[in-house]
Amino acid sequence: MKKDIVPVVIIGGGPAGLTAAYELQKLSDTHVPQVYEASDMVGGISRTETHKGYRFDIGGHRFFTKVGEVEDMWHEVMGDDFITVQRMSRIFYRGDFYDYPLRIFNALGNIGPYETYKIIGSFIKWKLRPRQQEETFEDWVVNRFGGRLYMHFFYSYTKKVWGISPSEIRADWAAQRIKNLSLPKAVWNAISGANDTASLIEEFQYPRLGPGMMWEKTRNQITEKGGTVQMQSEVVKVNREGNRITSIDVRQWDKESGANEKTERVEGEHFINSMAIRDLIHAFDPPPPAEVVAAADRLKYRDFLIVTLVLDHPDPFPDNWIYIHSPMVKVGRIQNFRAWSKEMLPDQNTASIGMEYFCQKDDGLWSSSDEDLRKLASEELEKLNLAKAKDVVDCAIIRQPKAYPVYDSEYKEALDTISDWLKTLENFQTVGRNGLHRYNNQDHSMLSAMYAARNIMGADLDVWDVNVDRSYHEEFEAEPKKKLFKSVLGNRAAL
Known part of the structure; x- marks a missing residue:
């Protein structure tokens, strides 16, 4: 007897969206995930970008967790493609390295x-x-x-x-x-x-080709099991009737021309969202109550860009990353990609350095030309005595909007208003860092998505509760462990 198929529509192909699809397929052979990702790459901020064979981790993603089900999924997907990386990091402050x-x-x-x-x-x-x-x-x-x-x-x-x-x-x-x-x-x-x-562990695991490898393999496993992951497909509308979501409108676009190809309506029985919650609220049709829309407009985000510099010699410094506290430069953190994995570089006689800048889309840094950003990053690398500007032989710029949800004086009240309304929807859940407007690490974003998939199968788990009372990895075990300078230093390594 043929089983009835239950379509589950998932908005976003980052860690949360793909985890929801993966978990759903583990739990059911009738609930079929359909993932729609606006960009041309899976992984969200955990993707791996490439340039002339060089691979870039745009946030520095250590794969370490005390969340057992997340650890299990990593190993199920990655298999032998994990490597063990020795941790080395320092702080640059007042002209010295700590x-x-x-x-x-x-x-x-x-x-x-x-x-x-x-x-x-x-x-x-x-x-x-x-x-x-x-x-x-x-x-x-x-x-x-x-x-x-x-x-x-x-x-x-x-x-x-x-x-x-x-x-x-x-x-x-x-x-x-x-x-x-x-x-x-x-x-x-x-x-x-x-x-x-745990945030200061001496070693951690890492996909040999960068964090995007995890999500590329997850996507492949989802599609092999009958699910779909559709790229360059932006969700522009979430259609509802009362408290029930009926469909989404998806606009497809062509990467080369940037032109819209078509817009299609996709129906489903259940819906899981991981797009930025401010954008989500504006996508509902009909819109939520006015106070919910106003609350969404009060949510703010911090944007991020990384200037990746290729040097003509290897290993200008041994660290995986260095935190730059000095106000004399704009760069906030510097990565050495070869210290993460040698396979991130096509030429082992070179270095690949990621200069990370925190900014807003409407400020001068974000809108600077690629050439100006290359010049700035090269000069700041030399100012920090890590390499000479003349050693830079190539460069690539990666811009990431909405990298971090901002916890300003308005966010909590606004988020409470939004979440109270979203919880009234019968067949809709929102997960992940931007889907919950919570500065989660990758593992907690994944756990919220696992909760959502389990809820579809009959569980009663609160996705909004992930990483609230149990603030960090260690608290998933019996004895909470204390952390050192983690807010602004160590936890950035798990961006």
């Missing part, structure tokens, strides 16, 4: 005994007289580290990443990303060499 995780003699040698004394004094002061209300990121960090250390290691980098003062970022972002941080613990780890912090 080992990260911190090592006591290196840190003290750079910062000096006088400033160390001032940091300890500041910590004691704020412990004795903490700020009574922790409304902002600044409040949260100062109460746990003191004002002196906050100014040294949190203020400048956080402002560079977000483009606004840490006093404008909400405390719940800090609580989500750096919960259980402790200065005494950080000092003890630096003195003893102990490290029970």
Whole structure:
């Protein structure tokens, strides 16, 4: 007897969208996923871009998690294509490189005994007289580290990443990303060499051809099992009747010409979204209540671009990545792709360096010409004494809009209004970093998608609860582990 097919429409072919499709196929042979991705590449911000044989990880994606089902999926999909990478990272601050995780003699040698004394004094002061209300990121960090250390290691980098003062970022972002941080613990780890912090692991796994390899293989497995992943297919409308979604309108486009080819209507029984929630709200037809639309318009995003420089010699520095706290340059983080995987480079006698910049689409940096960006990145690489500008022999520019959901003073109230309305929809769920407007790592975006697939099969799981109470990987196990400077430093490695 032939089984009835249940079409499940999935918006977005990033980690969340593809995970939802993959999980659904594990749970059912009748629920058929149909994935629609606006771009010409799967993986979203976890894709691997290429240029003349060079492969670029646009965010630095370590594959490490304590979420068992996510770990299982990675290995099911990747098989033998994972490699083990030794971690090395440093912080550049005030003209010096600090080992990260911190090592006591290196840190003290750079910062000096006088400033160390001032940091300890500041910590004691704020412990004795903490700020009574922790409304902002600044409040949260100062109460746990003191004002002196906050100014040294949190203020400048956080402002560079977000483009606004840490006093404008909400405390719940800090609580989500750096919960259980402790200065005494950080000092003890630096003195003893102990490290029970998962974000500071000494090694991690990585797809040998970059993170996009994971999602390219996931796409292939989905299609082999009868699902579809349709590229260059932008969802422009989400059609609903009351509290039930009936279909989506998909506009296909041609990469070469950029012209629209056609728009088709796709019906389904269930719908899962991973597109940016602000865009999603504007796509509903008929639109949600006016207060929901207004709330969506208050959500903000931080954009990102990476200037990839090819050098005429290998390994200008040994790190996987370096965090640049110095205000003397605009670059926020620098990757060395050969330190991630040698197979990311076609020529082992060269280097491939990713200069990462945080920006907005309407600012001068984003709209700069490729040549101007190459010049800026080359000069800043030399200013940091990592390589000479003349060593640069090639360049590629990658721009990523809506890379990070912004946790400003308006976001929480706005998101509550939106989520309350979305939860009234009977056959629709939203998942992933931008689908939940939550600065999740890849594994938590995947877990939210797994929850959505299981809900379709009859479970009752709250996708909005992922990475809220259990703030980070370690909290999925019995003993939460403390983290060191993770908000603005270590966790960026899992962008």
